[in-house]
Amino acid sequence: MIPEITQRLLAAKKEMKLSFADLEKILGRDEVWIAAVIYRQASASEEEATKLVEALGLGAAYAKELTQYPVKGLGPVVPTDPLIYRFYEIMQVYGMPLKEVIHEKFGDGIMSAIDFTLDVEKEEDPKGDRVKVVMNGKFLPYKKW
CATH class of the missing domain: 3.30.1160.10 (Cyanate lyase, C-terminal domain)
Incomplete structure (x- = not known):
């Protein structure tokens, strides 16, 4: 199950026509790490989270959630994707x-x-x-x- 914040961030990324490589240039962090933050597998600093949500045209409320400790992993089942x-x-x-x-x-x-x-x-x-x-x-x- 994809978290609601992830769905919103990915929708904003699509709306802004940004790639993860574009976000890498904006944040100065690797594109895979940025994707991990969006999928809530990693947490960002306040500065990183603010830059990310601003690049995606979203409000500061989203940034706060990206600084929280994530729950990592896919869960106990074999992935089907x-x-x-x-x-x-x-x-x-x-x-x-x-x-x-x-x-x-x-x-x-x-x-x-x-x-x-x-x-x-x-x-x-x-x-x-x-x-x-x-x-x-x-x-x-x-x-x-």
């Missing part, structure tokens, strides 16, 4: 191999999703454009005690 499900499927197929390769290179630990960036790039290809997703997270070794 085809694009989101594809990432779930990628982890089902490549999750264990990816885990093994990371352990071989770094040791026993995890990749941070807090000290983390995510970039989406478009690579033009004559056989069909390619989606390039770059995840960059700090390695966190498991602590011994």
Whole structure:
């Protein structure tokens, strides 16, 4: 279920004919992070929230909600949206191999999703454009005690 504020922000973005890349230029933050704020998966500072709602032509009341701590995650069910499900499927197929390769290179630990960036790039290809997703997270070794 998409939160009501997300629906309103996305409608305003569409009305203003702005892309996430346009908002990146206005806010000075990455387009994926801005989308996460709009979808309430991240919170903005007061300054960031104000810039965002002003760019979308919305009132200050929306900015306050964007500074609140979000509830993260998709919930306990398998996602049904085809694009989101594809990432779930990628982890089902490549999750264990990816885990093994990371352990071989770094040791026993995890990749941070807090000290983390995510970039989406478009690579033009004559056989069909390619989606390039770059995840960059700090390695966190498991602590011994």
